[in-house]
Amino acid sequence: MSQFEYRGIDKTGEEMRGVINADSFRSAARQLEERQISVTSIDEVEADVLRTSGQKSTKISKDDVILIFFEISTMLRAGVSLKEAVEAQCDSSHSDAILNVFNLLLKELKSGTAFSQAVKKTQLKLPDYMYHLIESGEITGRLADSIEQGVNQMEYDLKIRSETKSALIYPSILVLSGVVAVAIMFLFVVPKFSSLLSSAEEMPTLAWLVITSGVWVNDNKLAVLIVTILFITGVGILLTQERFKIPLLNFLSKMPVIGGWLNESDLAVWSKMLGILLASKVPMLDALTLAAKSSRIPWRKARLAQVKSGVKSGLALSAALHREDVVSSTTVNLVKVGEKSGDLSTTLASVSNLYEQASKKRMQTLLSLIEPIAILVIGVLIGVIIIGIILAITSANDIAI
Known part of the structure; x- marks a missing residue:
């Protein structure tokens, strides 16, 4: 099947042009005649050019x-x-x-x-x-x-990415709103009280820090904006560097709550991938190599490579997993059952479902913690600013009296 670029005139007399799929020039011309188009030119288009x-x-x-x-x-x-x-x-x-x-x-x-x-x-x-x-x-x-x-x-894979992005939308908006609120306080509210710095000889430390910070930020808006942009850009660049991503992922995987979520979602993908490969009759060693590539956590990926070496040396998969301590004891027992029954791919699919469900629960727990923590931090920051302003006002009034 080839593609042909044509020019012609339809029954209303209007000039037309386009591309049509056909086996040959004759077939293309016949299709255009059936559409009541009088062909003026027709040329085959190369596949590479089309691509x-x-x-x-x-x-x-x-x-x-x-x-x-x-x-x-x-x-x-x-x-x-x-x-x-x-x-x-x-x-x-x-x-x-x-x-x-x-x-x-x-x-x-x-x-x-x-x-x-x-x-x-x-x-x-x-x-x-x-x-x-x-x-x-x-x-x-x-x-x-x-x-x-x-x-x-x-x-x-696409579903997991989509669910993760969707779940992070609300916390991201919440954090961004808090940052904007604090910025507005520093840029437009706090500088209004800058005159209190000169009218009050002895101002509480908190009040002095809040008002001084607000005045400085207001006087150096451009510099603060540039530094903020450079910081965000620098963090973005660092997150794309393997030298930074490896220790970061290793660190996050050891943290409470978020570590459990990362580990369980990572194991869900690995076990699902290994099960699919084995069900497709991919040799065990090749399947272990490919499945290990699906792991995103560096330390686990390294241990999974050792699991492959153990299997290659004659160990059963369950024994190699237990030796490297990359999965839970429950998973090791399930893999052992799959080896004995001769249906390891089905067992791994069940393991993947277990980890997937556990991962979703962890994610819900994490998100339920992010929201109150973000609200608490933002509330404390705004509260500190307001208290600082009130202390400055009261100290100035005391002196005036």
């Missing part, structure tokens, strides 16, 4: 990537061949960027390229496990199952 121009005009989101593989897996399950499934999508009403991906996949499949290699040539941003799932599906003949499991995992 480049499409990516410039439309960015492929993570939802689009999930949609691409979901539709392919659905058609494969319906008994359609891989080539026919991709070819059918070339005629769909997707965006230009997605159509360009399908066109490139079809071109590669027609040339005899394996689907896993064709996917890599699309340069889609996919997690590592997706490539390995596709390769394992090609080897085992269960491509539809492998793609569907990969899609489910990508949806799960």
